[in-house]
Amino acid sequence: MNPFNAKKRGGNYLDQTRIMAYFSALGDEFPLEIVTNILGIQPTETYKKGDILNSPDNPNLTPTKIRRRTETDWTFSTGYQVSYDINIQLEIILKTLNGKTQQLKELKENYDLEYIIMVVIQVENNESPSMYLQKDIIDFVSAIQGEIHFDLYIIS
DSSP states (O other): OOTTOTGGGTSOGGGSOEEEEEEEEEESSOOHHHHHHHHTOOOSEEEOTTOBOOOOSOTTOOOSSOOBOSSEEEEEEOOOEEOSBHHHHHHHHHHHHTTOHHHHHHHHHHHTOEEEEEEEEEEOTTOOOBOOOOHHHHHHHHHTTOEEEEEEEEOO
16 A cells, blocks of 8 residues: 555545654754755755744744744755655655765764754554664664654644
8 A cells, every 4th residue: 555645544634644754964053055065955944043933823922032043954854744654754865865975974074063864753543653763774874973863743
């Protein structure tokens, strides 16, 4: 069964378990455009240390002070996808970064970067995805001295 086909699983997109994976390069201050150029990958999100954080869209909350970003971030994300195996999204990240290990090591050394691969899971209808890490993702994260983090949200 195709895990991306919500109709075959008996519901619409919002009723299905969704997974997003992203790779982030984090640091104090570093040139985002240099990371983009060296990796040859267009990021899905970036921000710089000191950028103003957007206020939440909640009329009941009134911000009392301006909040600012505490670090610089370059991120490539899969976005949320209906899925029942985290390795589908992790493979997208891995294929995108394929052959970039040396460049990532040099960027890490030059700009004192931290690397995180985050897996965000939104579980719907108690349909939990398969959650294990394949050897190639473990080897890659180890080679770039990165970390893997998980966020799990049980929606329904």
